[in-house]
Structures are given as C-alpha cells and as structure tokens.
Amino acid sequence: MNNHKENLLAIFHAALSSVEGKAVVSKELEADNDPYPYPDEFHVIAIGKAADSMYQGVPDDRVKSALVISKHGHISAEVEQNEKVICVESDHPVPKENSIKAGEVLLDYLRELPEGEPCLFLISGGASALVEVLNEGWDLSQLQELTDYLLANAYPIDQINSIRRRLSAIKGGGLWRYLNGRPVNCLMISDVPEDNPEVIGSGLLFLVDEKELPDLPERWKDKLNKIKAPMWGGDFNWKIIASLEIAKEAAAVKAKSLGYSCQVIPEFLEDDASVAAINCVDALKNEAGKLLIWGGETTVNLPSNPGLGGRNQHLALTAAKYMAGPDECYLLAAGTDGTDGLTTATGAIVDNHTTELGLSKNLDVADYLDRADSHSYFKQTEGLITTGASGTNVMDLVIGICPV
DSSP: HHHHHHHHHHHHHHHHHHTTTHHHHHHHHSOTTTOOOOOOEEEEESSSSTTOOOOOTSSSGGEEEEEEEEEEEEOHHHTOTTEEEEEEEEEESSSHHHHHHHHHHHHHHHSOOOOOEEEEEEEEHHHHHOOOBBOOOOOHHHHHHHHHHHTTTTOOOHHHHHHHHBBBSSTTTTGGGGTTOOEEEEEEOOOOHHHHHHGGGOOTOOOOOOOOOOOHHHHHHHHHHHOOOOOOOEEEEEEEEHHHHHHHHHHHHOOOOOOOEEEEEEEEEEHHHHHHHHHHHHHHHHHEEEEEEEEEOBBBBOOOOOOOOOHHHHHHHHHHHHHHHSSSSSSEETTTTTTSSSSSOOEEEEEEEEHHHHHHTOOOOOHHHHOOOHHHHHHOOEEOOOOOOOOOOOOEEEEEEOOO
C-alpha cells in the first residue's frame, strides 16, 4: 500500500478516535458541568450500535444498575460479565423479533427501578431498529415490510425515523410514558444531519411536532396519520457529545499533521451514492494537490436481486470507475460505525488503478455496480476497510486527494 492510501486510513482512524463512545462519555462525566451537574449515581440505559463503548465510559462506582441494548456482536465480554448490567443483543437495520423483545426488556427494566431515582441514557445510531414497542394496531410483520420498503427505495434517514416515530409507543418522546417523572440525563452520539436530537434514535426522549408524512403507499399513510402523540415527561437534561462535524475536524487536524493542505467540505454529502462519487472525484481533480474531507450519508437504489455491499463500497467503486486512468487519485469512503450494508466491511479505499486491477481478473466494474455487488468486487481486488465494531456512529466519511 502506498503512502497516500496509508495516510487516508490514518486520517480516517483519527476521526474515529475523536468520536469513540467510551472516550467521549468519560470526558463528559469528568467535566465540570455546572449548572447541570450529573448525579453521583444513576441507572444507565445504553441503546444503539455504540452502546457498549458508551457504557464503558461510565465509572462503575457511579452505576446503580444498567441495561445495554446493541446490535448482535457489538457487546463486549467485559460488559456482558458485569453483574450490574443486563445485556440485550438485537436486530439491525430491519427490526425483527429481537427488537420487540428488547422493547419489552426496556419497559420491564424501567418499571422495576426504585421510584424517583435518576437515569442516564446513552443513545447512539441504530436505536431506532434495535428496540421497539409498537402502537396498537401494528405488528412486527407490518413493521418489517414498511422498513424494507423504505430502505429499498432509498428514503433519507430523517424520513425513515419520522415514520418509525409514528408507529412506535416509545419513539418521538413516547418513552416518557414509562419514566414516571424521574430525573433523566441523556448523552448522545449523533448519526443524523444537523444533529437534531428529535431524530437520533427516532427521538426516544424528544417530543416531535410531526410534519406531514413523506410520500407513502396509502395502506400505510392512512394508518400512521391516526396515531396520537405522547405527552412530555419530567426533569431532563441532554447533550450531544460526538458528531460528524467533530469527526471531520479531527480528520483535518490529522491530515495537516501529515503535511497535507486540506479542506473540510461543509455541505452534507447525500443523495445517490453514484452521483455523490462522481461529484467528489470532480472536486478532487479541480482541487488537485488538496486533500478534501466530506461527511454525510448517501443512498443506493437496489436492483431486484442485489449482491453484497453498502453505500460506501458502492460510492468507492463508482469513484474508482470514474477516476480510472493515468492521473494519480485516491478516495476512501467508510462508515464510522464499522459496518456498511450487510457486510463485515465498513467501506473501501480506491485509486485510479482499481478498475485496471479488476480487468486483470476479468471483473467488469459496471456489472458489479449494476448488481449492487461492490463487496464481491473488492474482495477480489483488495481495498476493503474492516474495523469491526468501532464504538461510535456519526454517519460516513469520504476522504480523497489527487496529488499534483
């Protein structure tokens, strides 16, 4: 691997470190937080793909009891073996039976807490799918069908969460129904545009004045419009302690330390991954010699029988196709949560020779893109980025450079 690829990976890992759950929670709880100091002891409820890492940032002597709900394979042996902690592994990105069971465990846990004792919620991306209590008239099969439809048709995450809030008894502030007015603090790792707390985890603790529903088939739209909003709860303080902007700035600091001239692109990277890839490569060529950093979350419209891959691998492979040629160019696209689609990779790193390497193995990049099978392409040509569970989730990073 050449120096530019090594450097892009080092920059990406520096960004991850800046928003890692254990580090940011520990730093926040150790800080002087007047006029809103945290209680000396609390019951901890950690939900999301970064739940394990965030929980580990809480000093054990401040934990009275704890519930940790995360994705399969995202809970460490250290947390599982802690006698204070109830651990629940659940389903993501499509809610399944374990999501409903996790919702039942959550409500049972809250009901059994001593009256009036404070709670500390640690919320990160993925909470929307990992835990659910459905409103009357909805069942799991309907929820799965709707979620599959939204994902396959590339609905933006804010619209998906808006719909999930409507059909949930605990989202959109619905969880206050079960907190009985107890004091609540909430620390969040943001995985949504503009860090809107109403959208993170579908707003378990945030009442939302729902706007008009996104366009949906009538069989779902009519049913969702009939659901009533919950009422507000009690003593509540909250803070976002990790976000995409923090990760982007940390990436820039690392890039400069490696000698790069760099620019953080302020616009949120979204829409179709293929279009975003072409725009990124155009920008890199127009700013030759400058390292550029984007953040966001793109979408992929899946064919009827898609292969393996995720939006970051799809973006990277499209970029590889578009930058192919003699001019040196490099691009990394990766999720900060450690996963990309239904694969073990979190993204990929490519250069202007990636498609040439594929051709030497009789691989047609256009065919793999048409079948949304970027993961299979990269498995045969190298370039996959694998971090495992990262302990955070602040959406995706794209980092690239076309050296002069």
